[in-house]
Amino acid sequence: xxxxxxxxxxxxxxxxxxxxxEAHPGENYSYHRTMDDKIRNAQGFRKEYNVTRPIYLDDLxxxxxxxxxxxxxxxxxxxxAGIPLYRAEWTDGKSAENAVIYYLDVxxxxxxxxxxxxxxxxxxxxxxxxxxxRMEGLAKAxxxxxxxxxxxxxQNKLNFKPATDPGDKNNPSPI
Amino acid sequence: xxxxxxxxxxxxxxxxxxxxxxxxERGWVGNYPPLGExxxxxxxxxxxxxxxxxxxxxSLMALxxxxxxxxxxxxxxx
Numbered sequence: 001x002x003x004x005x006x007x008x009x010x011x012x013x014x015x016x017x018x019x020x021x022e023a024h025p026g027e028n029y030s031y032h033r034t035m036d037d038k039i040r041n042a043q044g045f046r047k048e049y050n051v052t053r054p055i056y057l058d059d060l061x062x063x064x065x066x067x068x069x070x071x072x073x074x075x076x077x078x079x080x081a082g083i084p085l086y087r088a089e090w091t092d093g094k095s096a097e098n099a100v101i102y103y104l105d106v107x108x109x110x111x112x113x114x115x116x117x118x119x120x121x122x123x124x125x126x127x128x129x130x131x132x133x134r135m136e137g138l139a140k141a142x143x144x145x146x147x148x149x150x151x152x153x154x155q156n157k158l159n160f161k162p163a164t165d166p167g168d169k170n171n172p173s174p175i
Numbered sequence: 176x177x178x179x180x181x182x183x184x185x186x187x188x189x190x191x192x193x194x195x196x197x198x199x200e201r202g203w204v205g206n207y208p209p210l211g212e213x214x215x216x217x218x219x220x221x222x223x224x225x226x227x228x229x230x231x232x233x234s235l236m237a238l239x240x241x242x243x244x245x246x247x248x249x250x251x252x253x
Contacts, residue, residue: 001248014242017250018219018235021186024253032186035220035229042222045252053248056219056238057229061178062185062203064217064235065249070204076247078239082213091248103244118211141253148190155192 001075002052004097013100017055019045020065023072024149026142035060048140077103088125095125214239 005015019042025031029045032038038057046055058064068076069087075096077086086099110116138146176184185203187194198204208214218232239245 001246005246008244012243014238014245015248016238016245017248019222020249020251022251022253024190025188026253029252031188033182039222039229041252043225046222048252055222056233057222058217058219058249060186061181064219066185066203066206067208067215067217068249069207070198072250074249076214076249078214078245078247080240080243080245082216082236082239084208084210084212084214085244087207087210091250096246100244100246107243120210138253144189145253152190152192 001091001093001096002050004093004100005053007097008100008104011104013104015053017051017053018064019055019057020072021062022141024138024141024145026138026145028140028142029145030142032060079103090127092125092127095127098125 001015001017005013009015019038022029022031022041029041030037032041035057038060042055042057045051062070068074068084069089071089073091075086075088075091076084077096077099078084085103086096088095106116134149135146138149184197184201187198195204214235216234216236218234219238220229220232223229235247239247
C-alpha cells in the first residue's frame, strides 16, 4: 500500500495507517495492555516493514476500529466530506488502487459539471495468497502466533485457502 | 463493561475459535457503518518516533479533511 500511497499523493490522495490491536500476538509482539505496549509494537512494525505512510494509534479500547467493522486488515476510502465510499474487508493494493482511479475520475467528471448520482455496488475482489510470506510475518510475532495460526488454518477456520480452479466443487471460485 | 474490561477483552491474548466467537458476540467484528453517509469521528494519536512521547490526539475526520480522497487502512504488526 506504500506504493499506492506514493503513486497518488500528488493527486491529493492521502493515506494513513490506523494501528489497532494485534490480530496474532506472540512472544515478540504481544497483545496490548498499555499504550506503551501499543507504541512499541507499532514502532517495530513501522521499522520492520518500512511503512512510509503516517501511522496513527486508535485508543486501547479500539473504539475507531470497532466502529468501522473491527476486522484485522480492512481498508476504507473517504472523500473530503468524511463519507466512506469504499470498504474492503481485506487490504489489497490493486483493489484499493482500482477504486482510487475510479473516484478520481468521478471528481474530474464532477468538475466538468457532469450530473452524477451515487449508487451502491457490491463485488468480490481477489487478493494474493502467499502462505509462506504470511508465515514469515507471523514468525516475527513469535512461535505462539505461528502455532495458533497454523492450528486455525488446519481446522479451516481461516478464509485463506486460494480458490484457483473454477471447476473445483470443493473449492469453488466465482470466476 | 468498564474501560479496563474492554481493554482486556478487545486486545485478545491470542487467536483461537473462542476469541473469534467472543469478538463476534460482542459485536466488535463485522458491524460496518453505511457507505455514502458521513462517518463517525474518533481521536487518533500520531505514532511518535522512538524516544518521543505521544502528542495530543488529532481525529480521523481532521485527517480526512486534508485530502480530496483518503485511504485508511486498519491493521497491526501481525
